[in-house]
Amino acid sequence: MVRGIEAAAKGMITLSDKLDSVTNNLANISTPGFKRIIQNVSESENYPVNRVFLQSDGGRAPFMGYLGNGSEISTQAVDLSAGGLEHTSSKFDVAITLNNNAFFQVQTPNGIRYTRDGNFTLNNNDELVTQDGYPVLSSANAPITIDGQNVVISSDGSIQVDGQQTDTLGIVSLDNPSLIVPQGSNLYNYNGQVVNASNFKVLQGYLESSNVNTVREMVDMIALERAYESGQKAIVTEDNETGQMLSQFRI
Template sequence: MIRGLYTSASGMLAEMARTDVISNNLANINTTGFKKDRAVFRAFPEMNIHRYDDPQPVGAGFVIDPVPYIGVLGTGAGLDEIRVDFTQGRIEMTSNPLDLAIEDTAAGETSFFEIQTPAGIRYTRDGSFTINADGFLVTREGYYVMGENGPINLRNGSKVEINTEGEVYLDGLMVDRLRIAAFPAGLSLEKQGDNLYRAQGVPLPANARIIQGALERANVNAVSEMVNLISAFRAYEANQRMVRAHDDTLAGAVNEIAKI
């Protein structure tokens, strides 16, 4: 009975973590360039079950396995990791020349804009840029968008054009080229807040297309996430009922023993 309480409680904790991840996905459904998360779980080690004190006599002085094997007992599950799903989001045209979207063209790779922050270089898929008071191309939070020559300055001009190769033109003259970094599948990228990622390895040269006047929407499907959320709630409630049932059984056993 005690084992059942722990197993059910571990299921409740796992579903709580899953609910938090799904809720965060739904909260960011309108966040430009957001990539949804997935909670990955692992099962705790299983235990072999044997029946004790049940010898089977087969003759004088002989018995069949006194502790026969019955099967395995699951001991619960726990959160292993939260994995980011980097599938391409829907690209939506905005007609704003400072809005940029990345369209990945190489299989198994995800490309990012390179951003200069006070904490160092970070990466983002959010291309809703603007120009600050000093004429630099920046993110919504004011972080510099990096080009091959450093932060991109668009001060002395009016018409900004950016082609599919990431080349930045100001009034018809090329001023820089966007620094786009690509990361292969499996390379660790850690979310840092403000829709930024910190890389755990060295990025590769990107083969992606840059689309001016467009933004990439979050790759979150509201319907499927709501279905997952309902499923998590039901699994949590099922484990909760099991905890209550074990608790009632344990209470009954203690009361009966006390009477004896």
């Protein structure tokens, strides 16, 4: 009985964690370049059981088999499918197309991080930065300075200012979604090998939209909430049966 309660409780914790992920996806529907998080749930290891249970009539019933130990998050990955394109006309807005594994590089206090959010601007030092003020890095892993009025960002990421090429956006490829780790602020860390991206196209004056599908996430949320309620009912049932068994126990 206790094992059943433990398994149900562990399953509810797993469902709660997955519900948090779905909620976070929904909260970022309007975040440029946001990629939804996918979590897969699997059953934990089963334990062999060889016990004797008391029956309501006082008899004893042997039980041999396996009892589950609840569920757990087995894998987590970033969904790299492309979002839509939004035309903004801003000369500092850029979107990466054709290559879903390609990311911009930005410098943060915790090291280089990666993003698909090309909603950039200039700081007081004329450096190209994210909305949180993190410098966008060039192909040479250096901050990009834009000192001029006429700014053209070509499809290969090269930057021309007043007719002169000054820099190139540092765009890299993160090829394994399971190694991409969300860091907050629409940034990601990568636990694999980072390589220069190829076969991509940069569009100036556009932003990539979030790839979150509202209907899909809402359906998942409802299913998770119902499964969580089922876990609660299972715990109550197990608790009641345990109480009945103890009340009938005779030494």
